[in-house]
Amino acid sequence: MILLIFTFVLAIFLGFELISKVPSQLHTPLMSGSNAISGITVVGALIAAGEGHGTMTAILGTVAVAAAMINVVGGYLVTDRMLKMFKGKQTPKAKA
Amino acid sequence: MKPENAWIDFAYVIASVLFILGLKMMTAQKSAQRGNLLSAVGMLIAIVATLAQKGLSYEWILVGLAVGSLIGAWMAYTVKMTGMPEMVGMLNGFGGLASLLVGWAEFLARPGGDLLTLVSTYLAVLIGGVTFSGSLVAWAKLSERVSSKAFLFRGQQVFNGVLVTVIVGCGVVFCVNPELAYPMLMLAIGLSLLLGIMAVIPIGGADMPVVISLLNSYSGMAGCAAGFVILNSVLIVTGGLVGASGIILTAIMCKAMNRSLANVLFSGFGAAPTAGGTAVKGEAKPLSPQEAYLVLEAARNVMFVPGYGLAVAQAQHAVRELANLLEANGAEVSYAIHAVAGRMPGHMNVLLAEADVPFEQLIEMDTANARMAMVDVAIVIGANDVVNPAAREDTTSPLYGMPIINVDQARTVFVLKRSMASGFSGVDNPLFFFDNARMIFGDAKATIQAISAEFKAV
Numbered sequence: 351m352i353l354l355i356f357t358f359v360l361a362i363f364l365g366f367e368l369i370s371k372v373p374s375q376l377h378t379p380l381m382s383g384s385n386a387i388s389g390i391t392v393v394g395a396l397i398a399a400g401e402g403h404g405t406m407t408a409i410l411g412t413v414a415v416a417a418a419m420i421n422v423v424g425g426y427l428v429t430d431r432m433l434k435m436f437k438g439k440q441t442p443k444a445k446a
Numbered sequence: 447m448k449p450e451n452a453w454i455d456f457a458y459v460i461a462s463v464l465f466i467l468g469l470k471m472m473t474a475q476k477s478a479q480r481g482n483l484l485s486a487v488g489m490l491i492a493i494v495a496t497l498a499q500k501g502l503s504y505e506w507i508l509v510g511l512a513v514g515s516l517i518g519a520w521m522a523y524t525v526k527m528t529g530m531p532e533m534v535g536m537l538n539g540f541g542g543l544a545s546l547l548v549g550w551a552e553f554l555a556r557p558g559g560d561l562l563t564l565v566s567t568y569l570a571v572l573i574g575g576v577t578f579s580g581s582l583v584a585w586a587k588l589s590e591r592v593s594s595k596a597f598l599f600r601g602q603q604v605f606n607g608v609l610v611t612v613i614v615g616c617g618v619v620f621c622v623n624p625e626l627a628y629p630m631l632m633l634a635i636g637l638s639l640l641l642g643i644m645a646v647i648p649i650g651g652a653d654m655p656v657v658i659s660l661l662n663s664y665s666g667m668a669g670c671a672a673g674f675v676i677l678n679s680v681l682i683v684t685g686g687l688v689g690a691s692g693i694i695l696t697a698i699m700c701k702a703m704n705r706s707l708a709n710v711l712f713s714g715f716g717a718a719p720t721a722g723g724t725a726v727k728g729e730a731k732p733l734s735p736q737e738a739y740l741v742l743e744a745a746r747n748v749m750f751v752p753g754y755g756l757a758v759a760q761a762q763h764a765v766r767e768l769a770n771l772l773e774a775n776g777a778e779v780s781y782a783i784h785a786v787a788g789r790m791p792g793h794m795n796v797l798l799a800e801a802d803v804p805f806e807q808l809i810e811m812d813t814a815n816a817r818m819a820m821v822d823v824a825i826v827i828g829a830n831d832v833v834n835p836a837a838r839e840d841t842t843s844p845l846y847g848m849p850i851i852n853v854d855q856a857r858t859v860f861v862l863k864r865s866m867a868s869g870f871s872g873v874d875n876p877l878f879f880f881d882n883a884r885m886i887f888g889d890a891k892a893t894i895q896a897i898s899a900e901f902k903a904v
Contacts, residue, residue: 357682357683365686368466369473369690369694372473375808376473381534396507399507403551415506418541419510419511420517424521426482427519430479433478434479436478
């Protein structure tokens with residue numbers, strides 16, 4: 351248990367280290383991308399939906415899976431769409 | 447640890463590593479797209495590993511996976527780049543909802559547990575609920591489904607104080623009294639949803655970038671709490687990462703506006719029409735697109751300063767076209783982007799990238815200000831508060847102290863605007879009456895196209 355708290359504290363420090371030097375141009379994709387990552391709650395949702403602890407738990411779990419997957423799929427795809435635009439105009443220039 | 451679960455845990459470790467590497471790569475423009483892909487692969491690994499766990503029945507799971515993926519994909523492909531803040535707000539909300547439901551479902555499956563589990567369950571439900579309803583309000587404000595103005599009423603602070611106290615009280619009862627635990631949890635869901643709404647309604651539209659970053663952080667924190675409920679390290683690690691990154695973005699936004707987080711969250715900025723600030727007198731000097739062309743034709747250095755009005759007018763492509771003509775005419779073109787331009791951090795960059803503006807021409811405020819003395823014409827499009835000199839000079843102005851782009855120090859300033867109305871903050875802008883400022887009234891897109899037409903006519 352204490353190990354999990356330890357992990358948590360380290361993760362927060364790591365998060366601060368990773369993000370503190372991001373150019374402002376990338377803030378929006380960074381946000382939608384990290385948003386997609388926070389959809390990792392889907393792991394908990396999958397267990398709740400599939401473990402068979404009764405109908406109510408299964409329904410709650412299923413709705414949670416759906417909500418988390420919207421977060422995951424929507425987040426990753428829209429981030430990719432944005433980053434493609436950032437890249438888009440540099441490649442043709444390089445080719446020309 | 448059961449032996450058959452060892453490799454599942456190992457898969458979670460790999461997923462965590464991929465998330466960290468992915469985030470790291472997303473901090474540089476060149477590697478960002480690959481970083482996003484890497485983190486998506488991490489997510490796939492985590493999901494597949496979880497599904498491989500023994501004793502799961504799949505019928506419900508598949509329904510949830512299919513429905514969620516379809517909705518998510520549909521949202522991602524149909525959203526307009528101008529609607530990105532709403533989209534991210536909405537996604538935050540779904541993340542919060544998922545954490546709330548996981549906390550609830552876990553409590554039904556395994557009621558009771560030790561103190562840490564109970565506290566985590568309560569926090570997952572609480573933060574999840576606040577994130578969900580708060581994001582819905584933010585979404586409604588951003589998409590103008592409700593007024594984006596700050597909403598204040600008498601006794602608001604007291605009401606919120608009582609609300610928080612009751613929520614904490616419920617939490618204590620939830621942890622110590624197993625018989626009352628379930629009703630307390632239900633009560634907490636309702637109260638947390640109410641708290642989310644109460645927390646976001648007093649925040650004005652101009653402060654939305656801060657709120658969106660903060661809610662992003664909350665959605666990570668909620669996931670983290672859910673991780674403590676089911677004792678899952680990958681949730682805890684990623685929740686912590688996202689929570690921390692959201693907080694950093696929030697701090698950057700606050701700094702860009704020279705306000706404290708508390709001030710943004712509680713002051714109801716922009717609710718009342720200009721409490722402070724010197725009333726601005728004088729006569730604005732209007733200019734026609736034809737006259738503007740004559741000035742631009744001679745300009746060697748042109749700087750665009752876009753604000754959200756540019757997005758509203760859908761003028762980014764028209765601006766890009768004018769920029770091409772200016773460059774063909776031998777002028778140097780740049781775009782100065784204030785950190786809070788647009789409705790979310792970095793939003794304006796996305797909009798301009800969509801219009802194929804080269805990445806190198808997008809410059810940040812400090813660079814822009816350093817170059818300002820050499821700028822012949824600064825063209826302000828749909829921006830107002832971020833170029834308001836009162837923020838620099840008028841100590842009584844509500845904007846005072848906010849770092850701005852000093853367009854008034856350029857040789858000439860064109861302000862493209864629909865009318866003389868004040869900006870999102872409701873504060874008057876003395877820039878419009880400066881000697882070197884010229885107003886070009888009308889729809890920004892039409893104005894820009896009219897100037898471009900003059901260039902082409904030659």
